[in-house]
Amino acid sequence: MTVALPDNVRQIIDILARRGYDGYAVGGCVRDSLLGKTPHDWDICTPATPEEMKACFTGLRVIETGVRHGTLTVMLDGTPYEVTTYRVDGDYRDHRHPESVTFVRSLIDDLSRRDFTINAMAYNDKEGLVDPFGGWEDLSAGLIRCVGNPDERFDEDALRILRALRFASVFGFRIEPDTAASLRRQKQLLCHISAERINTELSKLLCGDGAGEILKNYPDIIAVFIPEITPMPGFEQHNPYHRYDVWEHTAVSVQNAPRELVLRLVMLLHDIAKPRCFTRDANGAGHFYGHQAIGAKLAQRILRRLKYDNRTVDTVTMLVRCHDVAIQPDARAVKRLLGKLGPDNFKRLLAVKRADFSAKSADHCARNIEKLDAIQGILQRILEEGQCFRVKDLAVNGSDLLALGFSQDKKLGRALETLLELVISEQVPNDRAQLLKIAETLKDA
Numbered sequence: 160m161t162v163a164l165p166d167n168v169r170q171i172i173d174i175l176a177r178r179g180y181d182g183y184a185v186g187g188c189v190r191d192s193l194l195g196k197t198p199h200d201w202d203i204c205t206p207a208t209p210e211e212m213k214a215c216f217t218g219l220r221v222i223e224t225g226v227r228h229g230t231l232t233v234m235l236d237g238t239p240y241e242v243t244t245y246r247v248d249g250d251y252r253d254h255r256h257p258e259s260v261t262f263v264r265s266l267i268d269d270l271s272r273r274d275f276t277i278n279a280m281a282y283n284d285k286e287g288l289v290d291p292f293g294g295w296e297d298l299s300a301g302l303i304r305c306v307g308n309p310d311e312r313f314d315e316d317a318l319r320i321l322r323a324l325r326f327a328s329v330f331g332f333r334i335e336p337d338t339a340a341s342l343r344r345q346k347q348l349l350c351h352i353s354a355e356r357i358n359t360e361l362s363k364l365l366c367g368d369g370a371g372e373i374l375k376n377y378p379d380i381i382a383v384f385i386p387e388i389t390p391m392p393g394f395e396q397h398n399p400y401h402r403y404d405v406w407e408h409t410a411v412s413v414q415n416a417p418r419e420l421v422l423r424l425v426m427l428l429h430d431i432a433k434p435r436c437f438t439r440d441a442n443g444a445g446h447f448y449g450h451q452a453i454g455a456k457l458a459q460r461i462l463r464r465l466k467y468d469n470r471t472v473d474t475v476t477m478l479v480r481c482h483d484v485a486i487q488p489d490a491r492a493v494k495r496l497l498g499k500l501g502p503d504n505f506k507r508l509l510a511v512k513r514a515d516f517s518a519k520s521a522d523h524c525a526r527n528i529e530k531l532d533a534i535q536g537i538l539q540r541i542l543e544e545g546q547c548f549r550v551k552d553l554a555v556n557g558s559d560l561l562a563l564g565f566s567q568d569k570k571l572g573r574a575l576e577t578l579l580e581l582v583i584s585e586q587v588p589n590d591r592a593q594l595l596k597i598a599e600t601l602k603d604a
């Protein structure tokens with residue numbers, strides 16, 4: 160098994176070796192390399208203490224990022240490399256932070272404090288792969304498995320519960336049965352984890368290739384920090400448009416959405432109010448009147464609680480509110496909605512509707528996807544041709560109307576809206592002279 164170490168990493172390991180210290184690439188970078196992915200950063204571990212490391216790296220730029228935890232950052236060619244002393248963690252307080260860390264001289268001890276077998280491998284050119292817990296085998300089988308006793312590992316640091324789901328989603332892996340059973344036993348410990356940490360892990364989980372499968376299988380764990388989803392699993396829709404219950408529909412729609420955080424959050428939350436809005440008509444068919452508006456309120460509350468930024472909260476909330484609006488494949492209708500939403504959010508809405516329909520019954524899906532394709536074509540043409548769909552696209556503006564004798568009041572705004580509607584409905588071309596003539600008639604209206 161070989162890992163192609165970058166020259167800089169090899170150089171750092173060589174510098175340590177010249178002073179008699181081992182050095183290994185470790186953790187995520189080894190895992191990603193073995194998966195054939197390019198690691199986003201390279202971490203190195205060594206038995207040298209921070210003081211000993213400093214003596215090795217004289218002449219290089221070294222930043223003391225976390226000396227107490229044994230970490231120095233070495234800069235090479237403008238790239239930071241974290242070099243960390245082998246360590247073991249002391250007792251954990253608050254199910255997240257160790258009371259203390261102790262530097263040790265054994266690589267295996269350092270690897271044994273790491274969370275999952277696939278994250279507990281080290282590599283250098285001299286020794287090759289150091290893999291005491293079967294990480295390579297689990298990587299090949301696509302399995303997330305705790306190093307050691309899962310109950311203890313999740314109890315020490317509850318963030319690992321969500322990291323397990325995140326890695327499984329990102330790599331499309333399954334969670335090994337003992338680890339999965341422990342996740343469920345220990346899930347309540349997630350209450351000890353800060354909203355910021357949950358946010359980071361949930362966002363990565365949602366954007367993973369295997370997000371649908373993980374959501375489908377672990378709603379009880381997500382429900383620890385989003386209890387609003389609790390009634391969704393198993394909630395039958397009693398409606399011919401649907402082939403899945405509310406939660407499976409949600410999971411499949413997340414999976415079918417592009418891997419953009421906003422879209423995946425919308426899919427996760429778009430039907431969150433369905434259980435509380437459920438009614439059945441005289442024929443027994445299920446309906447969910449008003450779930451869009453109530454869902455938008457719930458989504459806003461959840462996203463704020465999880466500390467998403469205002470822009471994300473606003474965009475997701477808006478898209479949850481309008482995920483069900485009917486759009487006609489007609490240029491005028493498209494331009495009216497485009498004027499309200501703007502091009503970026505209009506495109507997002509189409510992606511949301513596509514993901515939503517693709518998780519309904521096959522027949523209902525096919526008809527509506529065809530309609531969305533037509534709308535997409537119309538949209539593309541409007542944008543390519545620079546057609547007018549906002550007041551600011553009109554060939555006349557407020558100053559033109561003031562020059563005609565309008566005063567700066569509501570009437571001027573209304574006149575511009577009227578002109579826009581005439582242009583959008585193709586009763587009048589977007590032509591300055593013609594619009595000025597009509598504006599003249601609106602002055603005394």
Ligand code: ATP
Binds near residue numbers: 185186188274275319
């Ligand atoms: P990525 O950087 O792609 O998110 P990673 O595995 O590199 O994944 P980091 O958070 O950068 O994750 O951590 C680096 C390494 O440190 C991990 O591979 C793992 O060995 C160890 N590690 C990180 N967080 C924990 C944790 N909460 N418990 C135990 N070990 C951890």
Ligand code: MG
Binds near residue numbers: 188200
């Ligand atoms: Mg990393």
